Amino acid sequence: MPEKSPSVLVIDTQPARAAIIEEGLRAAGYERVDIITDFNGIAQRIEASEPDVIVMDLGNPGRDTLENMLSITRAVRRPVAMFVDQSDKQSMEQAIEAGVSAYVVDGLRKERVRSIMEMAISRFNAFSRLERELENAKSALTERKTIDRAKRLIMTSRSLDEDSAYKLLRTTAMNQNRRMVEVAESLLLSASLLGDGGAES
Amino acid sequence: MTTQIRAGFLPLIDAAILIAAREMGFAEEHGIDLSLVRETSWANVRDRLAVGHFDAAHILAPMPIAANLGLTAIGQTLIVPMALGLGGNAITVSNDLHASLGSPPQGQPAESAEALARYIESHRETRLRFAVVHPFSAHNIELRYWLAAGGISPDQDVDIVVLPPALVPDALAARTIEGYCVGEPWNTVAVLAGTGKILTTKSAIWASSPEKVLAVSDQIARTDMDLVHRIIRALTQSAQWCAASDNADALAELLSRADYLAKAKGDIISALLGPAAYEPFHGAATFPWQSHALWLYSQMVRWQMAEHSAENAELAASTYRPDIYRSALAATDVPVPTANAKVEGALQSSAHVGAKSGGQDSALLMGPDGFFDNRKFDPDRLEDYLRAQSNSSPSADLHI
Numbered sequence: 001m002p003e004k005s006p007s008v009l010v011i012d013t014q015p016a017r018a019a020i021i022e023e024g025l026r027a028a029g030y031e032r033v034d035i036i037t038d039f040n041g042i043a044q045r046i047e048a049s050e051p052d053v054i055v056m057d058l059g060n061p062g063r064d065t066l067e068n069m070l071s072i073t074r075a076v077r078r079p080v081a082m083f084v085d086q087s088d089k090q091s092m093e094q095a096i097e098a099g100v101s102a103y104v105v106d107g108l109r110k111e112r113v114r115s116i117m118e119m120a121i122s123r124f125n126a127f128s129r130l131e132r133e134l135e136n137a138k139s140a141l142t143e144r145k146t147i148d149r150a151k152r153l154i155m156t157s158r159s160l161d162e163d164s165a166y167k168l169l170r171t172t173a174m175n176q177n178r179r180m181v182e183v184a185e186s187l188l189l190s191a192s193l194l195g196d197g198g199a200e201s
Numbered sequence: 202m203t204t205q206i207r208a209g210f211l212p213l214i215d216a217a218i219l220i221a222a223r224e225m226g227f228a229e230e231h232g233i234d235l236s237l238v239r240e241t242s243w244a245n246v247r248d249r250l251a252v253g254h255f256d257a258a259h260i261l262a263p264m265p266i267a268a269n270l271g272l273t274a275i276g277q278t279l280i281v282p283m284a285l286g287l288g289g290n291a292i293t294v295s296n297d298l299h300a301s302l303g304s305p306p307q308g309q310p311a312e313s314a315e316a317l318a319r320y321i322e323s324h325r326e327t328r329l330r331f332a333v334v335h336p337f338s339a340h341n342i343e344l345r346y347w348l349a350a351g352g353i354s355p356d357q358d359v360d361i362v363v364l365p366p367a368l369v370p371d372a373l374a375a376r377t378i379e380g381y382c383v384g385e386p387w388n389t390v391a392v393l394a395g396t397g398k399i400l401t402t403k404s405a406i407w408a409s410s411p412e413k414v415l416a417v418s419d420q421i422a423r424t425d426m427d428l429v430h431r432i433i434r435a436l437t438q439s440a441q442w443c444a445a446s447d448n449a450d451a452l453a454e455l456l457s458r459a460d461y462l463a464k465a466k467g468d469i470i471s472a473l474l475g476p477a478a479y480e481p482f483h484g485a486a487t488f489p490w491q492s493h494a495l496w497l498y499s500q501m502v503r504w505q506m507a508e509h510s511a512e513n514a515e516l517a518a519s520t521y522r523p524d525i526y527r528s529a530l531a532a533t534d535v536p537v538p539t540a541n542a543k544v545e546g547a548l549q550s551s552a553h554v555g556a557k558s559g560g561q562d563s564a565l566l567m568g569p570d571g572f573f574d575n576r577k578f579d580p581d582r583l584e585d586y587l588r589a590q591s592n593s594s595p596s597a598d599l600h601i
Contacts, residue, residue: 058241058245061365062242062365063241063242064243064244064334064335064364065362065364065365067244067273067363068336068362089277092248092251093253093254096248096252101244101248
C-alpha cells in the first residue's frame, strides 16, 4: 500500500463472520480494521474509529439507524456517501446478493473501495457456504441418531440383532424408494402414536 | 398470462393491502403471481428495489422522493403510482412522561405539544429522546411538525433517534427512549403491554395524511405499463376488501401469521380498530396526491434534508403519478379524483369533491384533511409556504 491505507469498520452482529472479514482485510494489507458486533454506544465508537469505509450485513435491522447517524445527526464528522459508486449497479447487486452493504467516505479512490468490497463479498459468500455446511453436518448427525433409534426399536420389537435390524431398515427404504431416515422417522412416529416406548427421548 | 411480481414489505399493519392482495386472490385475478418478501430495514427495501430484486415495495411515503432527489443510494428512479392508505401512526410516550404532561386528550395535539414544551422548559438538565423508524419517514416529519408547532426545536430541545419498528416498544419499556412516533401495531403493542400511552395520533396532527406508498422502478413503467395497471387494479380491490369492517377479523388473522407480522391476532385487531387505525381505501386513501409529495418535500427542505430548487420541487411532485393511477382505474367503477393535487388542510370536515367513476362524472367523499395548527398548504404557492414556515434548527455545523 503506497499511501495511507483506508480504515475499515465492520459492523456485524455475527462475531464469527466479522472475524473472517477482518482477517481477510488484514491479509490483503488493510491494517486499520475495527469491528463492532453490537449497537451500544455505536455513535461514539464510529466517531473514535473515523472509518473511511463501513461494511455492514444486510440482515442487521440496525441499518436504518446507522444511515440516520451517518446522514442526519452527523455522529461522524465526515460525510459518508452510501455505496461504492452510485453508477456501479453491478457491484451493488453482487453486494446485496451476498448480504452486505457499504458506506464510503466521499472522495475515496474507487479502486480502493472496490477491492475492499470484493473482499467483503467473497468472505460473506464463504461464510454462507460454511453455515450451510455446518447446517448439513448438524442434520446428518440428527439423521444418524434417528436411524439408530429406529434400529433399536426394530431390535426390541422383532428380536433381531443390530446388523439384521439395520439391513431390514435399509431394504425397506430401498424397496419403497425412500431415504432411510424417512423410513426411520415414520417408524418412530407410528411407534409413538401407538404408545410403543421405543420412540421416546 | 401470469406475471411474477416480487414485492418487499416491513411487518406493519399498513402492509395489509399487499398481503390481502396475495392471500385473498386479488393479485391472481389480475394475472399476477405476487410473492412477498419480509424485510428487516427500510434501507434494504429501497436498495433491493433499486437493483431489481424487488419489482415493487411497501415503502415510507418520503423515501421514493428522497431517492429521486439523489439523497440516498444509487440512481434508480422510483415512481409512486399508488398510495397504500392514510393515517396509522401515533406518538406514544412512557407512562411517566404521559402523567407528567397531565395526560392531555389524544385528539388535542396542540395541548399535548404545549404541555411538552412546558415540561422541556422545566427539565433543561436532560434531553428527552424520541424514536422514529427512518429519517425519510412520515413519522419523523410529523413528529417534527408537531414539536415545532408547539415551539419545541426538534434538533435542539430533544433527541430524535432511529430504531427498527419492532425494537421500539422494548426501548420504551427499558426507558432508553421516552417516546416515539411509529406505525401500528407498535403503539398498540406498548399500550397493551402497559409500558406506554398514546399521546396523540397522526390523524390528529394532520387528518387524512399520507403514510406508506407503493413504489416501483420507472423501468417497469416504461417497459410494461399494462402490468403496473394490473397491479393497481389488484391492490385497489384488495384495499376495498381491507376497508370493509366485516373483514377485520379475517384480515387480523392474515396479518398475525408468522410469515407476516407474527403478532397475536388480538393485538392486531386492537391496532386495526384503535385510535391510530389506518384507512386503506375510503376518501381516496390510495390516490397518490402530488400535493402530498410536495408537502413532504417542503418538510424535507425545512429540516435541511433536501435543498430547495424549482427543479427539485418538480422532481418531488412527479415522483407521485396520479396519471397512472387514473388510467389503471378508468374502466372500473372506482371513483377517482379529477385533480392531481389539492390544497392540504382546506377541508375541516368531510366534503364531496369532483371525481370520475368509469368515465362518468361523479363525486367522492373526502377528508377532513386539516392540520392541527390550521395552516394550509397550497402546492401552487410552495415558495410562500417554504418562506413562512419556521425553522428553529440552526445549520448543523453549529452544534457538532
